[in-house]
Amino acid sequence: MKVSKGNMRLTYKQTEKNPGRSFMARQDTMPCIEQDWHYHKELELIYFMKSTGTRYVGNSIGNFGPGELYLIGSNVPHLFRNHKEYYAAEGSDEGVDLIVVKFERDFLGDNFLNLTESNRIQLLFDQANKGLKFSKAVSYLVHSHMVGLVNSQGLSSIIGILRILDILSISENYQVLCEEEINTTFRKDEKERMAKIISYLNENFHNKIELQEVSDLANMTPNAFCRYFKKRTRKSFSQFLNEIRIRHACKLLIEGKHQIATVCYQSGFNTLTNFNRQFKSLMNITPSEYMKKYETPIAVE
Template sequence: MKKPLLFKIPSSEKESFRVQYEDQPYFYDPLHFHPELQLTYILESNGTFFIGDNIKNFKAGDILLIGANLTHVFRNDKLYYEDSNEEVRAKAISVFFTETSFGADFFELPEAAKIKDLIKKSGRGLKITGETRDLIAPLLETLKDLEGFFRIIKMLEILNLIAENLESDVEYLSSLSYSKFLKESDSKKINDVFEYVMQNFSENIKLSDVADIANMSVTSFCRYFKLRTRKTFSLFLNEIRVGHACKLLKENKYNISEICYECGFNNISNFNRQFKAITNYTPTEYKKKFNY
């Protein structure tokens, strides 16, 4: 198992910040952090992200800003790891930059005050939504093809658009109380548990098994997990299972009963109850609403 350590972003003397286009079977999936801020636009793929102490599903179209040294991972769904599955790809545009990428004192300029505030607040991890997301998505696609000074101008335009709409089109991810500098032992425990769940959520997962992975008693593990993720382990597991069920419902290849057991639920009534608690729809309503 890889340890979630400092991740080194490749750099070049010819660029002040890095724009990276990814097209892979799946995203880099150990829990990690790096001193650069990361602005990521998911072009294709879905799965679950862990940013700070927030765990949620991600999908194509999502744009996220991750602050410096904030622990994170984008873990693709199970089907992305199947050697026989060549139909799905993990594609994204990511920009890696620091507070000094545009000059040591650039963000001290009064005109850059809002972007400086954005950088500070990115320490919690931000999801860009609404009209702002719609505006910056094509700009990010343009950015990957630009060079030189034009690329700097476009990047500042993107950051300014987010900063100008920080109160209306931004969702904060990690809690205010979260410490982004996790001890290595803490990160490894969370990473090991996360990895185990993503590989085995369709099976019967016992709390005692997961507690053993973390080398803790069940009681200590439950307290530990909630403190670091703001949710119980059972809710986390159900969210992963329901997220997978939503994708299977969209594919329209299986009936609801088959999906129930494929996702690790042991009976239909529990599946329906958990599905509605998390999505506000029953599986049948979900299919109808989204025309599947």
């Protein structure tokens, strides 16, 4: 799972194979998550027991935290990246504790999903092509099964993963991250181009970003780039950038160390009025209401 954190180009990840298992399950503890924006043919369950950061799943952007469980479909580009302080303190503490389970759609055999009893699981796998985030109540239900799966062997491991998939398949407490399936949206060259753009935005969102400089990065004219970006992400460039900035602002507001005006400028907005408008448009709540929701006092600066 460890690669250079400075490189966020899209990569295809070949999942390590264990001859004694038909799927992969492991627990990782580390100072920080270091990975590229990547995809793989396996579906992936990711359960965060300890970690916070920003998630990119297809064209969806959001924050992630402890107790959250995600199911990512086959060939869906995704990235879970910790907040900057994790990397600044790298090597000092084990700031991340997560469980990863990867399996191919037909890992239980060619005919398993065609069984009447497997209908709900087949639908679950189909929905995973949009990316799924389960509620913390569902995470609680599967917690012991996820932990037990890491060290289980033989038939008990199959029983364990079936228990997890059964619980997830009957649950209605989940959020679909993308409006439509995106695993076949990009060709390989398009994925690499989008990865370069996302990397640039992720590293520079707190600064003023001109459309021309991002268009140059994609080797396009501004008009062509805007059409290209909207077609691939189903969002305008400004909307996508504002989402990155607002997710960062949410993190700062929850911490409660800064006044709202400071959060505004540290998140890349140049006026408080625009920040308040964009925040409420995305979050359906004002920044001050958001702070009160998390009972975070405003620090005096």
